[in-house]
Amino acid sequence: MLDLAILGLLEERELHGYEIRRRLREQLGLLANVSFGSLYPALNRLEAGGALASAEGPAKADPPETPPTGSLSGELAVLRSRRNPSPRGGRRARKVYRITDKGRDLFTELLTKGGAEDARSFGLRVAFARHLAPQARISLLERRRSVLEQRLGEVRSATRESSLDPYARSVVEHTAEGLEQDIRWLDRMIAAERTQPTARSSVSERAGKGGDPR
Amino acid sequence: MLDLAILGLLEERELHGYEIRRRLREQLGLLANVSFGSLYPALNRLEAGGALASAEGPAKADPPETPPTGSLSGELAVLRSRRNPSPRGGRRARKVYRITDKGRDLFTELLTKGGAEDARSFGLRVAFARHLAPQARISLLERRRSVLEQRLGEVRSATRESSLDPYARSVVEHTAEGLEQDIRWLDRMIAAERTQPTARSSVSERAGKGGDPR
């Protein structure tokens, strides 16, 4: 799941580990606190597997977007700054990762296959849904919907049959409410997918600041 | 977390492992599919630690509802094995667990301390909240509330500041809705706690006994 998130972020732009973590917790609220103890090994593993490539680079990408984008040929600069502490950009060497073709294959594979069980991994998939083909999106949403509906049925029958004490009952009822809300959300998403016939392409396209219709 | 659930169920009545698992998935929907591979070791661990005591026994604690519909084969099997103990002992011997005083201490400790982070463990705590003293209940609910409110603030600011693509945005917005719903639920629970002055439940009176705080 962490791999998916990493690949998804790097699909957009190259980043170093620390920054990946920042985005994980701020952009995707889902993977709220991934620790470095799992992040860095994951990056090394992905690189060893050929899904990522790393380069030492300064690439000072500020929290607001629009980096200089000329991220090539920054390696010399960092080498210089390491022994020559210049005021702007002389930190510990960053390892800037970019995704490879193999990594893109892995990404779409992870994005597509299996595991619609977990709420977090599902949320992650939806967050990266623009990288999916339209029909893959819909099937993802509908698979999730059926899972939730089944769970809702189970919860309902459990509430009916067993006599729970007020607290436990409140928990199950609240769980049911949450499931209903999730299902309504999915229905909205599915409807939106259906009405707009491939309005947004599955290809990653950049829209500038807040220019999307919804 | 599994320990807490086990102890909570056994606080009510003695059960064997297989039945504990059934209740875990049917009563508490939270710990939906705990596998035997984690359940049985947990039981053994708790017993080794003195929190549980086991006895071989048929002790057929029949659930509140005896489903007459379908699959009476199992029930029949159990009854027969009770009436007619074969030389080998009939059905495979159940290990019926009951909670000890030490286990009750552990239970209240687990129930009280730490970890309001995770939704599941929190839900579990609330489900067993009748075993808590009224003020402990309220503080549990309020701690959770403040956590959720903080997270909501973070999610909100993240939505404002960063330009996400429509799918990611939809996920964060839905997350925010979920948080709001959770907070409303908590508010209702807290209000209910405040209005009724210690109304229900046979609370275990172990609170306030002079011992180690831990």
Place this chain on the structure above:
DNA sequence: GTCATCATGTAAGCCGTTACATGATTGC
């Protein structure tokens, strides 16, 4: 001169999973 932040990593361990092993009983 020391603290906070940025930056990368390793080691140990927790908590859970899947897969496997065993075995009695009943229904078909």
Place this chain on the structure above:
DNA sequence: GCAATCATGTAACGGCTTACATGATGAC
């Protein structure tokens, strides 16, 4: 005789956490 259900367990592995180690830099 074979699958399904009840019942208890072991072994191996997975993913993530905490705690620890290192180090540069800028601010106070």
